[in-house]
Amino acid sequence: MKHRNKHMRGDRMGEGTEEADGAKTTRISLSFPLSAGLPSFSAQKHCSSSHPTSSTNVHDRDGSDGTAWMGEAFRDKQLSKTSSKTDRLPCTSSSFPVDLTAPVSKNCKSSLSFSVDGSGSRYPTSPLQHSNKIDYSKETAGVSLNNGYKEHSTTETAHILFNLSARAYQDKGMKDPESSKGKKRKANSLHVELSLPLPSINPHSSSSTPPPSSPSSLSLTSSPLTIPTPSFHDSFRAVPKPELLCGVCHRLFSTASSLTVHMRLHRGGRVLSCRHCSKAFIHNKRLQSHEATCKQGLPAFPVPPKEEPLEEGEVEGERADEAAEPEQLGQGTRPGRPIKKVRDLHARHAGTLTCRDDLGEEDHFVKVVDGHIIYFCSVCERSYMTLSSLKRHSNVHSWRRKYPCHYCDKVFALAEYRTKHEVWHTGERRYQCIFCWEAFPTYYNLKTHQKAFHGINPGLISSEKTANGGYKQKVNALKLYRLLPMRSLKRPYKTYSQPMADGLLSSDSSVTLPLSIDSSLPQPLDTKKLESFLKDLQTTEPERFPIRVGVEQGKKLASPQTDMAVEARETEGSDLWQSGSNNGKSKTPKCPEENVSSVIAFAHSKPSVIMHSAAVSSSVIVHRNKMDSEERKRSPENHLMAKTSQKQIKKHSQRVHTETYRDWDAVSEDTEALKIRQPTEKLHKGRKVHNKTESSKTIPLAVGSEVKGSGPLCQITVRIGEEAIVKRSISETDLRRDKSPTRSKPKKSHLSQEDQREQRHTNHHQRKHRNSNQEGKERESKWKNPKLKGKVRKYFFRQEVREDRNDHDVEDNLWRPYYSYKPKRKALHMQGAKAWKRKLHYKRSLRPMRRAERLMKNLNKEIDGEEADEGEDRRQKVKKERKELSYNQFSKHSILYHQTTMVRRSGF
DNA sequence: AAAGTTCCTGCCATGATTC
DNA sequence: GAATCATGGCAGGAACTTT
Ligand SMILES: [Zn+2]
Ligand SMILES: [Zn+2]
Ligand SMILES: [Zn+2]
Numbered sequence: 001m002k003h004r005n006k007h008m009r010g011d012r013m014g015e016g017t018e019e020a021d022g023a024k025t026t027r028i029s030l031s032f033p034l035s036a037g038l039p040s041f042s043a044q045k046h047c048s049s050s051h052p053t054s055s056t057n058v059h060d061r062d063g064s065d066g067t068a069w070m071g072e073a074f075r076d077k078q079l080s081k082t083s084s085k086t087d088r089l090p091c092t093s094s095s096f097p098v099d100l101t102a103p104v105s106k107n108c109k110s111s112l113s114f115s116v117d118g119s120g121s122r123y124p125t126s127p128l129q130h131s132n133k134i135d136y137s138k139e140t141a142g143v144s145l146n147n148g149y150k151e152h153s154t155t156e157t158a159h160i161l162f163n164l165s166a167r168a169y170q171d172k173g174m175k176d177p178e179s180s181k182g183k184k185r186k187a188n189s190l191h192v193e194l195s196l197p198l199p200s201i202n203p204h205s206s207s208s209t210p211p212p213s214s215p216s217s218l219s220l221t222s223s224p225l226t227i228p229t230p231s232f233h234d235s236f237r238a239v240p241k242p243e244l245l246c247g248v249c250h251r252l253f254s255t256a257s258s259l260t261v262h263m264r265l266h267r268g269g270r271v272l273s274c275r276h277c278s279k280a281f282i283h284n285k286r287l288q289s290h291e292a293t294c295k296q297g298l299p300a301f302p303v304p305p306k307e308e309p310l311e312e313g314e315v316e317g318e319r320a321d322e323a324a325e326p327e328q329l330g331q332g333t334r335p336g337r338p339i340k341k342v343r344d345l346h347a348r349h350a351g352t353l354t355c356r357d358d359l360g361e362e363d364h365f366v367k368v369v370d371g372h373i374i375y376f377c378s379v380c381e382r383s384y385m386t387l388s389s390l391k392r393h394s395n396v397h398s399w400r401r402k403y404p405c406h407y408c409d410k411v412f413a414l415a416e417y418r419t420k421h422e423v424w425h426t427g428e429r430r431y432q433c434i435f436c437w438e439a440f441p442t443y444y445n446l447k448t449h450q451k452a453f454h455g456i457n458p459g460l461i462s463s464e465k466t467a468n469g470g471y472k473q474k475v476n477a478l479k480l481y482r483l484l485p486m487r488s489l490k491r492p493y494k495t496y497s498q499p500m501a502d503g504l505l506s507s508d509s510s511v512t513l514p515l516s517i518d519s520s521l522p523q524p525l526d527t528k529k530l531e532s533f534l535k536d537l538q539t540t541e542p543e544r545f546p547i548r549v550g551v552e553q554g555k556k557l558a559s560p561q562t563d564m565a566v567e568a569r570e571t572e573g574s575d576l577w578q579s580g581s582n583n584g585k586s587k588t589p590k591c592p593e594e595n596v597s598s599v600i601a602f603a604h605s606k607p608s609v610i611m612h613s614a615a616v617s618s619s620v621i622v623h624r625n626k627m628d629s630e631e632r633k634r635s636p637e638n639h640l641m642a643k644t645s646q647k648q649i650k651k652h653s654q655r656v657h658t659e660t661y662r663d664w665d666a667v668s669e670d671t672e673a674l675k676i677r678q679p680t681e682k683l684h685k686g687r688k689v690h691n692k693t694e695s696s697k698t699i700p701l702a703v704g705s706e707v708k709g710s711g712p713l714c715q716i717t718v719r720i721g722e723e724a725i726v727k728r729s730i731s732e733t734d735l736r737r738d739k740s741p742t743r744s745k746p747k748k749s750h751l752s753q754e755d756q757r758e759q760r761h762t763n764h765h766q767r768k769h770r771n772s773n774q775e776g777k778e779r780e781s782k783w784k785n786p787k788l789k790g791k792v793r794k795y796f797f798r799q800e801v802r803e804d805r806n807d808h809d810v811e812d813n814l815w816r817p818y819y820s821y822k823p824k825r826k827a828l829h830m831q832g833a834k835a836w837k838r839k840l841h842y843k844r845s846l847r848p849m850r851r852a853e854r855l856m857k858n859l860n861k862e863i864d865g866e867e868a869d870e871g872e873d874r875r876q877k878v879k880k881e882r883k884e885l886s887y888n889q890f891s892k893h894s895i896l897y898h899q900t901t902m903v904r905r906s907g908f
Numbered sequence: 909a910a911a912g913t914t915c916c917t918g919c920c921a922t923g924a925t926t927c
Numbered sequence: 928g929a930a931t932c933a934t935g936g937c938a939g940g941a942a943c944t945t946t
Contacts, residue, residue: 256929389917415935443938469941470918915942925932
């Protein structure tokens with residue numbers, strides 16, 4: 001299996017040809033001039049660094065949007081980045097007037113950055129646009145861009161890119177600044193490496209230099225730092241603090257804390273650990289206070305970890321600790337820097353006692369290998385380079401925190417998983433191809449698209465991975481896509497003091513929003529309305545909501561993005577409610593309520609409406625904090641909810657929840673009432689959400705531009721209170737109709753049968769979550785499956801339910817990802833030859849089990865065929881049971897494996 | 909087998925907390 | 928204010944499922 005993948009990869013690589021090397025090395029060059037095919041970038045200002053002026057301003061703005069991405073790109077840590085957060089921020093739009101674009105917020109890490117050039121374009125314009133300089137803002141305004149895109153065929157583009165890459169590669173020598181820095185990765189960076197230049201690592205220069213480079217074109221030549229525009233950010237301007245430069249690897253960091261964390265990589269750890277539980281601390285005081293409490297409690301670890309002989313270098317909890325001192329661990333002394341105590345080593349360990357409170361239940365042990373601390377999960381023995389990775393991982397065993405999907409019953413052990421999963425519900429497309437502007441929901445989709453339509457060799461852009469599967473940014477990795485801001489902004493971190501909050505997330509009502517830009521909104525779209533709407537928004541609060549409308553082929557595409565979100569964060573837990581209006585973060589978007597009306601604006605306090613352009617990608621999301629009177633009338637309950645206290649709300653919601661079902665049901669039948677109609681089949685057919693179909697059509701030319709005639713114009717997601725979310729595709733006509741009346745409200749109706757089915761499904765899930773896995777998937781797949789998209793999809797929030805579960809034991813009823821409850825197999829990535837051996841061993845051991853599974857599968861198929869008539873439920877049930885069976889086998893097997901292999905493992 | 913989805917993990921940004 | 932801690936996003940390949 002994996003082979004398969006490898007295969008694929010291999011193929012791709014092959015295609016690329018230079019692939020690997022090329023890839024690894026750089027690419028860069030892109031300057032983009034690409035005129036050619038690459039999107040053009042417009043503008044210049046940025047680059048020019050110039051803008052000194054604004055810098056300050058920039059900050060202020062939140063920048064949210066858009067521009068940020070650019071800034072970041074440049075910023076790259078390496079660059080200077082000042083440490084202050086603010087600095088980071090980027091540029092706001094204001095700063096760049098032009099810019100951007102995309103409203104990508106800082107979050108966005110988009111990469112594209114092309115900034116580079118001074119010449120001009122920095123912003124990527126969509127291919128369509130081609131012309132340069134496009135101000136998105138203008139776009140919003142309705143400007144249409146042109147589509148010049150066609151001029152270059154995709155192949156050409158690829159070609160160009162390729163050439164550039166090659167060139168870059170040659171030049172590369174210098175460039176890599178990033179490389180050195182490495183990681184920064186993130187996003188934004190332009191990755192294009194282009195820029196960047198820090199020639200090498202210089203430490204400083206780096207930082208400093210941010211001089212905007214001139215627009216360099218291509219090359220990165222720009223000064224080392226490249227930060228194109230100082231103006232972007234003040235920060236940029238600021239000279240990097242020397243302290244932020246890693247003395248070991250010369251990497252530059254934007255913040256002191258980042259550097260601190262980074263330094264841990266270079267030094268081993270020194271630890272101040274608790275005598276009782278061996279927990280490590282950096283601060284003595286903390287240790288002391290901890291010990292005081294630890295003595296008392298000292299709970300024994302509930303589940304004693306397996307005892308494993310200590311191997312060399314291994315630190316076993318207490319032993320390690322006690323002995324403690326870091327130095328003993330070996331780590332301590334890593335060349336370089338000793339200095340601070342290292343922290344984190346918790347040598348918790350296994351066998352012995354541990355303090356529960358601290359890390360919690362997770363228990364792990366540490367081994368020091370070659371001066372490096374490696375953290376092992378005592379449950380599955382996976383190894384981690386960082387404690388944070390281990391902690392994160394530990395939740396898959398402990399489920400101390402649960403991250404339930406806001407739209408369905410699934411629960412994830414990692415917030416990230418949930419985030420990714422929810423994309424399927426929201427339809428958000430954040431990965432935008434810079435060549436054709438088409439946006440995709442997942443990275444995978446994007447890559448697939450680029451490979452297929454633009455001939456992009458993934459190898460060129462990919463980063464390296466660590467032995468353990470971790471991400472290692474490639475130095476010059478090019479990012480040929482833009483990562484649009486998340487529709488729901490990041491949720492505020494929970495307060496530590498209220499640890500549990502997180503565990504249960506509530507769905508937040510908050511909102512969401514945002515959208516993705518797709519490039520393609522169907523032309524027919526009633527764009528005017530949208531435009532006006534957007535305009536209004538913009539006008540109202542331009543800064544906050546940058547809306548962009550892309551125009552395609554002369555038409556506008558709307559891809560407005562409103563970042564409203566800025567704050568819409570999904571908060572987990574109670575925070576949500578608070579966030580409703582203003583989230584903690586200040587940025588509450590203000591919505592111009594008045595204007596909005598036009599098309600789609602439904603506003604509830606929390607409720608939000610999201611329009612996604614279905615077919616293509618553009619999407620518009622309107623979110624309003626307040627409900628308008630109309631809305632209120634219609635849904636008084638919602639209104640109330642908004643006001644009620646959280647608790648009340650929850651209770652209320654629960655009650656309403658059921659009602660809602662009915663209501664929505666009615667809606668579905670009566671769709672007209674809402675005006676949000678269910679998309680008709682044909683509409684859906686027209687749009688394929690995913691790339692494939694769509695892309696094929698669009699890409700070459702104006703990508704999105706073509707509107708798909710009959711296709712749905714957009715997809716709308718409506719949240720009614722916290723209770724439900726309804727997604728529907730709407731056609732132009734629908735929009736028209738929509739106008740006001742419709743809103744009149746859907747009153748309660750009954751759920752459609754399908755919905756009812758779903759509901760049953762849900763219940764079923766609750767009863768037996770594990771078995772429901774499959775079911776959940778089916779449901780999800782419906783959504784994902786283009787064919788099924790036409791159907792109305794409703795997602796109900798079960799926040800209340802979830803909470804209850806969380807609080808108590810109901811958790812078991814939640815659906816959990818398949819992976820989660822299997823013992824992890826890890827291993828494959830382990831490091832070194834030993835790892836491979838182990839891996840092989842593991843695989844071998846798995847064979848029998850897999851074989852059994854396969855047999856079961858086949859059996860299932862047969863049965864399915866035979867029992868075709870039987871209810872789906874029943875079939876599923878059978879399947880599940882079988883699966884479980886197989887799972888059990890697997891578990892046993894795994895255990896065995898561990899038992900046998902642990903012994904063999906020797907220090908790494 | 910291919911296509912698609914989910915899991916995984918090193919690294920980093922960033923908010924919260926503690927010193 | 929700085930250092931530390933916690934959380935979560937990201938890349939992109941591995942692992943796994945579905946077609
Ligand atoms: Zn584990
Ligand atoms: Zn879900
Ligand atoms: Zn494309």
